[in-house]
Amino acid sequence: MSMGAPMSSLSKPAGVSELAVDSGLQDIAEKVYTGQRLTREDAIRLYQTNDLPTVGALAEYARRRSAGAGKERYVYYIHNMHLNPTNFCVETCRFCSYANPAERGRAYTWSVDQVLAEAGRGAALGINEIHMVGGLNPACDLAYYEDILRAVRAKYPQIHMKAFTAVEIEYLANLEGLTYEEVLKRLVDAGLGSMPGGGAEIFDEEVRSRMAVKKTPGPVYLEIHGIAHSLGLKSNATMLTGIGESIENKVDHMLMLRGQQDLSGGFQCFIPLKCYYEGTDIEAEVQEPTAADLLKDVAVSRLLLDNFPHIKAYWIQLGVELAQLALSFGADDMDGTIGEEKITHAAGAKTPLQLAKERMEELIANSGYQAVERDTIYNIKAVAQSEPRLIETPMSERLSAIL
Ligand code: V47
Ligand code: SF4
Numbered sequence: 001m002s003m004g005a006p007m008s009s010l011s012k013p014a015g016v017s018e019l020a021v022d023s024g025l026q027d028i029a030e031k032v033y034t035g036q037r038l039t040r041e042d043a044i045r046l047y048q049t050n051d052l053p054t055v056g057a058l059a060e061y062a063r064r065r066s067a068g069a070g071k072e073r074y075v076y077y078i079h080n081m082h083l084n085p086t087n088f089c090v091e092t093c094r095f096c097s098y099a100n101p102a103e104r105g106r107a108y109t110w111s112v113d114q115v116l117a118e119a120g121r122g123a124a125l126g127i128n129e130i131h132m133v134g135g136l137n138p139a140c141d142l143a144y145y146e147d148i149l150r151a152v153r154a155k156y157p158q159i160h161m162k163a164f165t166a167v168e169i170e171y172l173a174n175l176e177g178l179t180y181e182e183v184l185k186r187l188v189d190a191g192l193g194s195m196p197g198g199g200a201e202i203f204d205e206e207v208r209s210r211m212a213v214k215k216t217p218g219p220v221y222l223e224i225h226g227i228a229h230s231l232g233l234k235s236n237a238t239m240l241t242g243i244g245e246s247i248e249n250k251v252d253h254m255l256m257l258r259g260q261q262d263l264s265g266g267f268q269c270f271i272p273l274k275c276y277y278e279g280t281d282i283e284a285e286v287q288e289p290t291a292a293d294l295l296k297d298v299a300v301s302r303l304l305l306d307n308f309p310h311i312k313a314y315w316i317q318l319g320v321e322l323a324q325l326a327l328s329f330g331a332d333d334m335d336g337t338i339g340e341e342k343i344t345h346a347a348g349a350k351t352p353l354q355l356a357k358e359r360m361e362e363l364i365a366n367s368g369y370q371a372v373e374r375d376t377i378y379n380i381k382a383v384a385q386s387e388p389r390l391i392e393t394p395m396s397e398r399l400s401a402i403l
Helices: 016-022 026-034 040-048 052-067 101-106 112-125 142-155 166-176 180-190 205-210 218-230 247-264 291-304 320-329 357-366 395-402
Strands: 074-078 080-083 129-132 160-163 192-195 234-241 267-274 333-336 370-374 380-383
Touching: 016 026, 026 040, 026 052, 040 247, 040 291, 052 291, 052 320, 052 395, 074 357, 080 112, 112 142, 142 160, 142 166, 142 180, 166 180, 166 218, 180 192, 180 218, 218 234, 218 247, 234 247, 234 291, 247 267, 247 291, 267 291, 291 320, 320 357, 320 395, 333 357, 357 370
Parallel strands: 074 333, 074 370, 080 129, 129 160, 160 192, 192 234, 234 267
Antiparallel strands: 370 380
């Protein structure tokens, strides 16, 4: 499949063709410029090269083309909050500090009223999305989540509920003896607006077994998202790195997502995630991704996932500075203001728990892009007043400051 004819107004980035020759990437560069789909081998070579500036420039080119005319410099964000009704989980994924056994003594489960009170805090700040996910908890059945969705919809109809990973849908289906479709239909009926991308981890079975991931194998994750898409829901997809995966595992993971997107078309955004290790026992046996690895995850996903409209620079995990740089490596979304992030902070993230809207807009403008506030399904709410700053520092210098 082709990515569509390149737009005539989009010129090749200065110097990239020459750089691509130097690093032996010219054939891949040619494919990117002519809108041809990249192969598994192409993606592996992009990961293997040391020529990070060229990989970034190719991804930036692909990002601008996918953005559409007049939106080439748009970077989206949303005014949202994360809400986690329970951190009790029957699973014990080894990378998870949020719901691991050590946390069990401190496990919490909120009542519907407590969830509503949290939502009210967000509503008072003017948020327009709640990203709600939690552990797999037998005390939190389908009726509990239906009650939450109905209560939030009744009291705060302006808030879009982006909730339940495919893992939670699978769990609820098993708990209730229903099909995935029946669970999703019930949740949509109660007010579910879309699904987040969590729970994908790395689809490779060998990595999953080392990390004791027993939930939702890749094909089931894809099946559930496919069903959600067929019901008209949009969803996102993720990939968790730093859990002992190889380059090939990452590329194969993305190719499975690309294949599903060809079939069902409802993915809006891909979010490369990075594992934090505090409270886990895996650090000694895995390779922690470097900043260069993380930028490549962003860039390669932009280039390989030619059917995903958006790639997120998740600042909570990348850190603010690297997330800003990731905008020049193919990302066009900074995620949200967040409210209070729990999952990555439980595992030691030192990033802020939240960012104000103004700060988010300033960070995007300071990276040379036009901040755009969006809703969950990428309708534009407002183009920010802040003008994108002209970045004169060469990419090589920007990279050496951070790598
Ligand atoms: O599913 C678990 C991962 C995910 C750790 O869809 C960890 O818009 C880092 O999916 N260190 C939750 N990560 C986050 C997520 C997400 C975030 C932002 C936006 C969207 C979206 C989705 O975090 C989990 C899991 O893959 N995770 N443990 C850890 N120790
Ligand atoms: Fe449970 Fe999800 Fe944590 Fe695994 S990653 S232990 S399924 S909350």
